[in-house]
Amino acid sequence: MAEILTSQVVSGLATGCVYALIALGFVLIFKATDVVNFAQGEFVMVSGFISYTLLVWYGLPYWVVLFATIVLSGFMGVGLERLVVRPIMDAPIFSIVIATIGASTVLRSSAGIIYGYDVLPLPTIFSKDPIRLGILSFTAMDAGVIGSSLAIMLALYLFFKLTKTGMAMRATAQSQTAARLMGVSITRIFSLTWAISAAVGGVAGVLIAPIIYLDPNLGLIGVKAFAGAILGGFGSIPGAIVGGMLLGVLENLSGYFFNAGIKQVSTYILLILVLVVRPSGLFGAASVRKV
């Protein structure tokens, strides 16, 4: 019993880490630009197909593919920002959000036209054979996903904390006007934010696609990650990480204790409960407005 429960938690954490990475992408863009990017899930899907193309069609080695996928995903983020978001930057936020939904549909359909709608297996270096450590039972795949996700999160943390660009990004998130007055190029920061978000989504794609298989509808996983981001408090980076992970574990446990129907809705039930008690999410700062 204990062994089964711990393995449920570990595999839930692995899925949760991927949710967390996608949620991070949502939050980074939202913090910097006030836009909710509904194409975030499609970043995951497209990067899955990028790595599939490089690995299977061109037969490149895994590490080269991983690096190339992250870079290409970053460019995709910049491309989307330049082509779709920037031209309408002065439009109401709502219009921009709708534009990202449009972009997500275009990306999904394009992937379908190029690769077909069939599911494809994406090769991975992590084995799916079981590993046992005391009462812990998991796969190298789970460990790899959790490890890589944590590494990416740590790298991001250090980037924001220690580099000048990272500080400029944080400054922009706090006040665009003040940042501009200090000599920060806001447009460059916006592009960079989109690039980082898409690259993080790219990592998520490379990690999750071998597990749940690759197809043009893979981006729908973004919906769950979005719920994770809200759960943690939309706009909070630690919130996105904790929210995503919590979601993954909760999903697994509710599936184990109840049935598939409950598993499907459990995340949303939790989400509603948390929002009722804490409307700003677990880590969100309560927004106080002076009237």
Place this chain on the structure above:
Amino acid sequence: MKRLLGSFGALSALVGLLVLGGSVPARGEDGVTDKEVILGAGLDLTGAVANWGVNIKAGMEAVFNRVNDAGGVHGRKIRLIAYDHVYQPPKAVTNAKRLVERDKVFAMMGHLGTPTTKAIKDYLEEKQVPDIFPATLASLWTTSGKWHVGDLATYVDQTWLIIDYLVKDKKIRKIASFYQDDEYGLDGHLGGKARLKHHDLTYVAEVDYKRADIDFSSQAAKLKESGAQAVILQAVYREPPRLAEQCHAIGYNPLFIGPSPIVLDKTIELGGKHVEGVIGVEVYPLPTEPGPFLDLYRADMKKYFPNLALDTTNLYGYQKAALFVEALQRNGRTLTRDSLLKSIESIKDWDPGWGLKYTYGGDNRRGMSRSARLVVVKDGKWTKLSDWMELQEGGRK
């Protein structure tokens, strides 16, 4: 007020006349012209079971293209209009209405999916549109009314074979069910329950999943805890590899066995070594076997769909279309929906050339003589495990 009542009376009389007039069959049959027969299909082309949808469509079109290139049947070419229902019942209904009312199809052909076909069943029955060889083998079609004509052994028949094989041949008594929580999964699941009762057994675990679910770790945990030696997969091709992986990940290695929807190459492509040893029920031969019908199938697929690999999925569509063409040929030039059903019923002990016979007539609208055999994944290929058997008619009670 009186005037209002009067006009209401006139109106209802008019409506009554219209209804009466409408019920007299003024038959210039929809979808049949001098030069063409138009068929409709609702398939999943972009969703969770798109592999089946895309291939069934190609298989059917391979037959129709060959027939059309040779001038058609009794001077009429066959045109197939296919829409994507994404394996979602509401979309299937919209598509069916579009096909019947706007495109005016003569019949529905090879409609994919149990939940999706169930959703349009009553509508087709009401409109008296034949639902020919839907790509679902649910036992539902044996009792669905005049206009539904199935083609192969049902999931219930197949599950009875599975249970008997497990209990009698493999001496396994701890059997669990992993099933899709809809009309498809429940059909075999309930049929299996009924058959287990016959052997004085029950499932040691009943574990469900939702269409398009992608994670089965909690299902794997429950199955492991039940101690089941065999798990019956009332699933399609995406779930068995993932479930097997997740069972193996927690050190659980039961015998996996399932009905015909899992028997396709995609299952092996996705699962690799994790699906080695998985057993499936097959209701028609493998695409690679010898025989004149399969030679023709291979030639047609090569000619019309050179980029598609030969697979059980496109052969499934191909055999449906071949059976339909046989019925059209028997029908002769005067074609109505009623005459089509009669022509199908005239098919008795007909073998298209692969050793299995189709029989219709009486109440038996399923055709194929309930032939089935077991296949197993061996060295990454579906391989024959048993000879053809005549299945007994299974039931859900």
